[in-house]
Amino acid sequence: MANWGTDRDVIQTAHQWLQEGHALVLVTVLKTWGSSPRPPGSLLVMRPDGVHVGSVSGGCVEEDLLARYRQNELSDLPVRLDYGVDRQEATRFGLPCGGRLELLLEQLIDPDQLQPLLSAMEQDELVARRVDLTGDAVSLGPASADQAFSYTDEAISKVFGPQWQMLLIGAGHLSQYVSQLALMLDYRVIVCDPREEYAAGWQVPGARLIGMMPDEAVGEYTGHPRSIVLALTHDPKLDDMALLEALGSEAFYVGAIGSQRNCDARRRRLRELGLSRAQIQRLHAPVGLDIGSHTPPEIALAILAEITALRNAATAVVRNPDAVNVV
Template structure:
């Protein structure tokens, strides 16, 4: 569940609590290009107001009409298909002939929705299992490898943070990176043994650890849904974290620093029990080169590169960059160590 979909859940609960009729529509299958991923959902109130999106605006108008004309008068979930023909795909503006199937629930259960909100607010990854024959749903624990399932009778949707970001360092840059990552629905963990840095880190939804970075990373049981970034600009802390991170299955491992400092760091890491292949996994300087200079801009570049790694998208902008720009970015990054 990303941050937008969390708003859908909250709106659904608020509307049901005031006695309004609400329909929930969830994307369960797509063919071709799809504007929204599997599991995306929208809440539609009985007066046509909606929160969320299942198609980026392509089918929502028609869906509102169907909900208020027919679906809210029913009691059981329905399967709704859009774009089954080229003509219909063109009518609804679905890209490249895309097709999507929705499960629409005319009777979402208030208590189940409320419990789901509590679980996701506590960062618990949860599966909601809907029986199409009865309209009843149940909640159960799951893990980050679980995915949406639909066989025509049972829908199993996954809610909560499926991705985790571990930041080493609680400085100003980490605050910006953590804020953006929370918006992208990462479960964020910050590690910093320095009390003076932890004291000024003010994001309540972030787990902050005072342990040594290598010990904490070893305890976190890093998996392939985790990214790790060293942001202390202190080799004593970043290198310790990277020694553990590069041996883990984390899908992204990066560290702050100029290209020269990155090469020096890699040489240092090779002196420990790391192979060349493991060390070569290190992304440094962390972040795409987008001309970023301020901490907020650098945070955007870091999350952009992590996002590309998350979806296994080749970074096409890694090209020859003018040396003067590289020097300026390195100067800006180096200045973060004094912030």
């Protein structure tokens, strides 16, 4: 069994395997050079029988690590390893030309080693796991949303928990699909809907449902540079309240559902309500990439694709003025 796995997947699986009596090795990408497939901080946990979850490369490095583990070549842990230190080795391990990885391997033998970290993640807390590379001590401490993975000769520090927060206005059908995708992408998801009939049908574990008014929810839960606000009700009384607050905040992304005609009318309303032209230009509406989406799952995919592209700054997002969201 193998899959890429989120940090939470890796830690939950490792904890379960330790409870079952397996010895494990936790592998962390410390540093990359060139076009390495996985970024620093990526995780892999592996058992001696070859079962593993997570990823540190495209697959070939994992195969070599597992082979060395089965052959007892990784007994003196913790240890740092280099892969792809020259062109020939980079090609052998499936790394792009010139690619190189530096990895940290740690031995895990007791579920108590991961229980505090797992408990913090289950509470959606942001924590930094620090490994002292001079004395091998491991500690947990509070972390901030903008804290990045760090690696020096003395220690590494990796943040666990949702560093990005998404507030959805409306607990309708579309919000369920957006929530599910966002949770897979490790967002903290909060769904705001004061309408009892919608709140009663909410069924997405892991996404917190609140019943306050949308403008209050924006003020309470978002506004920092790592927050996302999506107005998804089709009801101007609710969506516009949230947008008025969100477009004047530091939120990274503010979007709203609707056809182009409805979105143009919304922009006029927001202008009449006092928002500046610059604030209104921040609004992504119709929300999401234009992929010809019509069903709720397709629209959710388009929304998360656009946010991901902007977050990664990897793609120039070209918007189609004729795009329409249909639910």
